[in-house]
Amino acid sequence: MSAKESNIGQFHFFHLLKGDKLIWAVVVLLDCSPLFLSIVQVVILAYIYGNGNTLSFLLNHLAHLLIGFFLIFAVSKIPYNYFKGLSVLALPLVVILLVYTLFQGTTIDGANASRWIKIPLINKTFQTSTAAAVILMVFVARYYLK
Numbered sequence: 001m002s003a004k005e006s007n008i009g010q011f012h013f014f015h016l017l018k019g020d021k022l023i024w025a026v027v028v029l030l031d032c033s034p035l036f037l038s039i040v041q042v043v044i045l046a047y048i049y050g051n052g053n054t055l056s057f058l059l060n061h062l063a064h065l066l067i068g069f070f071l072i073f074a075v076s077k078i079p080y081n082y083f084k085g086l087s088v089l090a091l092p093l094v095v096i097l098l099v100y101t102l103f104q105g106t107t108i109d110g111a112n113a114s115r116w117i118k119i120p121l122i123n124k125t126f127q128t129s130t131a132a133a134v135i136l137m138v139f140v141a142r143y144y145l146k
Contacts, residue, residue, distance in 0.1 A: 084138070094131055102114070
């Protein structure tokens with residue numbers, strides 16, 4: 001039996017990944033390293049805020065990692081040409097969000113975290129300058145392509 005015949009009926013996740021496998025490996029390594037490095041901080045947070053329950057903090061971190069991997073995977077399936085037009089549409093939106101953040105920044109645990117805005121439906125905070133940096137990079141790359 002050949003190697004090709006033995007793989008029939010098996011699902012290989014790596015066939016779904018497009019692009020350089022080394023870049024995917026670096027993304028996984030960089031995303032998972034804080035999980036191992038922050039175990040001490042999770043224990044401290046669990047005893048301060050969670051009555052010693054570290055599992056909820058680890059599961060929350062793992063859920064964020066899985067959502068991030070899914071978003072990276074989904075965005076990698078979009079042809080790069082679409083991002084050129086999207087950057088033109090998103091740039092004014094990001095400027096409006098940055099101005100909104102300037103005047104309506106939230107306070108988090110007593111610290112003046114005016115760089116963040118709260119997303120009302122999911123009760124999470126969002127840093128608009130990060131989105132602005134990504135969209136600005138795509139817009140400038142689009143500009144230099146012309």
